[in-house]
Amino acid sequence: MIQTLFTSRRKKDELKAKEAAELERSKALRAQKEVAAFGAEHERRSGALSSDETWWSQQYQWLRSQGYLLRPRYAPDWVPSWEGSKRVAFDCEDRQVIRFGRIMDATRLSDGLYVSLKMVEKSEHPDEAEIGLYFMSDKLASDPKNHCVPFFEVLSVPNNDNKQIIVMPLLLNFVKLRFDTFGEVMECLRQLFEGLLFMHKHHVVHRDCMWMNIMMDAKDLYAEPYHPVKPHMKRDFSGLARHYTRTQRPPKYYIIDFGLSRRYDGTEENPLEYPIFGGDKTVPEFQNNTAVPLNPFPTDVYYLGNVIREQFLNTKTGFEFLKSLIDDMVQDDPSKRPTMEQAVERFDSIRQNLSTWKLRSRVTARDEGPFEHMYHGAAHWRRRIGFIVKRVSAAPCLP
Numbered sequence: 001m002i003q004t005l006f007t008s009r010r011k012k013d014e015l016k017a018k019e020a021a022e023l024e025r026s027k028a029l030r031a032q033k034e035v036a037a038f039g040a041e042h043e044r045r046s047g048a049l050s051s052d053e054t055w056w057s058q059q060y061q062w063l064r065s066q067g068y069l070l071r072p073r074y075a076p077d078w079v080p081s082w083e084g085s086k087r088v089a090f091d092c093e094d095r096q097v098i099r100f101g102r103i104m105d106a107t108r109l110s111d112g113l114y115v116s117l118k119m120v121e122k123s124e125h126p127d128e129a130e131i132g133l134y135f136m137s138d139k140l141a142s143d144p145k146n147h148c149v150p151f152f153e154v155l156s157v158p159n160n161d162n163k164q165i166i167v168m169p170l171l172l173n174f175v176k177l178r179f180d181t182f183g184e185v186m187e188c189l190r191q192l193f194e195g196l197l198f199m200h201k202h203h204v205v206h207r208d209c210m211w212m213n214i215m216m217d218a219k220d221l222y223a224e225p226y227h228p229v230k231p232h233m234k235r236d237f238s239g240l241a242r243h244y245t246r247t248q249r250p251p252k253y254y255i256i257d258f259g260l261s262r263r264y265d266g267t268e269e270n271p272l273e274y275p276i277f278g279g280d281k282t283v284p285e286f287q288n289n290t291a292v293p294l295n296p297f298p299t300d301v302y303y304l305g306n307v308i309r310e311q312f313l314n315t316k317t318g319f320e321f322l323k324s325l326i327d328d329m330v331q332d333d334p335s336k337r338p339t340m341e342q343a344v345e346r347f348d349s350i351r352q353n354l355s356t357w358k359l360r361s362r363v364t365a366r367d368e369g370p371f372e373h374m375y376h377g378a379a380h381w382r383r384r385i386g387f388i389v390k391r392v393s394a395a396p397c398l399p
Helices: 004-036 042-045 049-060 060-065 129-132 184-201 297-313 320-329 340-353 356-360 370-389
Strands: 103-108 112-123 153-156 163-169 215-216 252-256
Touching: 042 163, 042 297, 060 252, 129 163, 184 252, 184 340, 184 356, 297 320, 297 340, 320 340, 356 370
Parallel strands: none
Antiparallel strands: 103 112, 112 163, 153 163, 215 252
8 A cells, every 4th residue: 555655646746747847848938939029038028128119119209290109118218017016017018019020000199090000111112102002092992892901101211211101000810800600701701802803903913912911900890999919808908808700790801011012004914023932932833943934913813712721621611612713723833723803703603602501600610629619609509599580691791
């Protein structure tokens, strides 16, 4: 018996040692990630601004004079709210660090609208501002088929002829919130097909239409303003941010980032560009020879098809009805891919043939566990019955 107790205690000690070692490894990994994201380790511990954040902080007063207010963290007289208290730094609003150094959020002072500020170096992306402003012209901006992110204005940074700041609405990545129904996904895809075709019809090729460059205006999806760095939190970090489903509050989807985009003369039937890698490195025609110029429009078709393949066909169940179209959009030979106009026609036909039952059905992840399946399934059916009783459309659309 003594031997049994000794063995049992030894096993417990070994288990505790393993758990402690795993915890230390986890902490070390987290520390490495935080250092990579926030800069030097001493800066991470103290909460000091990163070098990118310091640049934005230096623009604080000038941006305010232009009508845009940055968060308190970037004010010249900022003192960390957790200093001298027992508060955990990472639980404080002013400890939230921007994810991308060139992107900052702000409040437009004239009306309180939350906006996004993007710093662009003209030497790197000379056409970005011009293309964005082109889609803001009176004729195009009012077209409901235009899903290019609105450029409210373009600011020239003082004493730096190379830097511009593009002011846009504050947006959220299109997959940040879970899709509840197939109808919600199909409305999202309808807008994306429509938006990319709109660009192509106006002789603009995006050249980087990957998942990170597809966003949605989520301000109406949330019951209260969400935090731009941690969208699951309220903007003031006073608690979790509640949100509706996309059926209850259908969002508008946008295509962003025209840094690699090109605009052509309408007479150019077969424009040629040397391959340039964007965020999606899987483009088949770029794999072997980047010294041969190609028509970039079929590459856009691949990008959008691959977004749908990676975000829905490969990771969710029940999207087999899209497989034939997507397979054609991502063919290795760009000449065999449909044009965006052909892709839109085929997509619309598929969408119109889906039953109301299918559109109301829940989207489930391939790796969804039994508890998650039961939890989300029960909530979905409560909403679904309510939508049927209230005659809410199974295919949500913009108001």
